Amino acid sequence: MGSEELYPPQRLAAAQRATAAAGLDALLLSPGSDLRYLTGYDAHAGERLTCLVLPAEGDPTLIVPALERPAAEASPAPATGVRIVDHADGADPYPLVTAALGGPVTAVGLADRMWAEQVLALRAALPGATQRLASEVLRELRIRKSPAEVAALAEAGAAIDAVHERMGRWLRPGRTEAEVATDIAAAIRAAGHVTVDFVIVAAGPNGASPHHGTSDRPIGAGEPVVVDIGGTMPSGYRSDCTRTYVVGGPPPAEFVDYYAVLHAAQRAAVAAVRPGVTAEAVDTAAREPITAAGHGPAFLHRTGHGIGLDGHEEPYVVAGNARPLEAGMAFSVEPGIYLAGRHGARIEDIVVCTTDGVQRLNTTPTELIAL
Template sequence: MRTEELYPPDRIAAARRAAAAAGLDALLLTPGSDLRYLTGYPAHASERLTCLVLPVQGEPTLIVPTLERPAAEASPAPATGVRIVDHADGSDPYPLVVAALGGPVAAVGLADRMWAEQVLALRAALPGAVQRLAGEVLRELRIRKSPAEVAALREAGAAIDAVHQRMGEWLRPGRTEAEVAVDIAAAITEAGHVSVDFVIVAAGPNGASPHHGTSDRPIGPGEPVVVDIGGTMPSGYCSDCTRTYVTGGAPPPAEFVDYYAVLHAAQRAAVAAVRPGTTAGAVDAAARQVITDAGYGPAFLHRTGHGIGLDGHEEPYVVAGNARPLAAGMTFSVEPGIYLAGRHGARIEDIVVCTPDGVERLNTTPTEFTAL
């Protein structure tokens, strides 16, 4: 896909309108997904200030360290209409921010994950300005993906699916979780990702911890193994997919077979519930009801899903009580799990997109547990 389709110039204008409607005079965005969303620039976060200064009126300015100016100029940022200004090592960049604003400001929106030292420096440089979160306005722009963004997420889904399809090469009894994770990480890169964001390989009792990670524990025959993996594609958009495997040709525990069937039904019910107008909380309830009715309610320890895009976790969150209606273009995970402490666990995760008339799964590998 073309860069201008994925990072179109009209996002700058849309962000300005949204900021003005929220009562902000400007957005100040340091490296992170919001900056990349508006400019396409995958800026490196460091002690040297990089900041997009986006006043609701006036020229947008991208302030960068001098040594990083070539990277900024080579990025999609110039095509979005931003002016690039650089600062040399040893100089104070914050007067450049003040100058780029073009006049006094009463309220500014700061990047949600701006470093504290930069927040405080901007407070000193703009003592009369109230500081708010830029996410208050940008999340509403980012929550519904464009066709180009959905295509990027579909590409990411296919890339991570290709890694899951190779799992039989690495998951074998006697190998440690950590050894398997090294192989998986290499395959994530081979599949087209530019970075490996996480690799969870959780066998046997470790599978009962949703964010276990890896360990030096060897995988045993017949043990359930939860594999949750994801990375970032050259587009900037992320992948995330979980499957549960059984290794070594030995039969899995009987109770695992029983609750995996429940989990499989719950995940399918939640995916089927996705359509415009349904609330995010209702999708969570669709999965949770199946699991609760089967007696495993307390073993479902987390929300059903999270949005995904330029961040691995973003709006909308598929969690009980979230009354946000779904709309076409919203993309998020559907990942119920059942975790029996000290024994084993299972999770099934697909990324889906809400379509005008229903749902599309962006991960297409089978969701039944796979015996390797």
């Protein structure tokens, strides 16, 4: 797909309208997913200022270090209509921000993850301006994915599925989690990702820690192994998929029993997704069967998180989020059961809410996989 499909010029105009409606005079966006969403530029985050100045009215300006101007010009940003201005090493770049704003401002939205030193420098450069979060404006634009974004997420999903399909090549008793993770990371890149965002290989008791990572512990025969992996595609869109495996022998009987509960819960939660259903109702659909089976306290986390240019973004599928789902919302459905000191399991698919239901972007089987 072309960059104009993923990063269409009209996004800037839509963001300007939303900025004005939010009572902000401008957005000031440092490197990160918001800047890339609006311009397509995957900017380097460093001590030299890169900042998209997007006034509610007027022309947008992308301020970049002079040494990074070639990268900015080679990105999709110029096709969106952004003017590029550079600053030399040693020069104060903040007057360029003031000039790009074109006049006094009373309120600006800053990228949520802007470095503190830049936040404070902008406060000094714009002493009359209240600083708010740019997500107040951009959250609503980003939460519903366009068809091109859904296609990019589907491409990412297929790439990570291809890695899970090859797991039998690497996951064997006697190998350490770290050894397996090294092979998986190489496969994630070979499948088309430009970066490996995370590799969790959690065997036996380590599987009871949802964010375990890896260790030098060898994998034992018959141990359940949670494998949660994801990366970023050239498009900028992310993958994230978890499957649970058993290697080299039969798993513990109690594990087989609760995995069946987890499998049913994950399927029920996916099936609950459709427009108008609240995010917390999907969480409930996953949680009720697990609670009914006596494992409620062992489901330690929310059911899901949005995904796109960030690995975690809106909407969050969690109790208390009463927002109704809408077509184009993309998020994970990933219930888990974790028995401390023994083992754990998680099943995760990325799904998209469609106009009349749900589309799974990960299509490998969710049954317990014996290798």
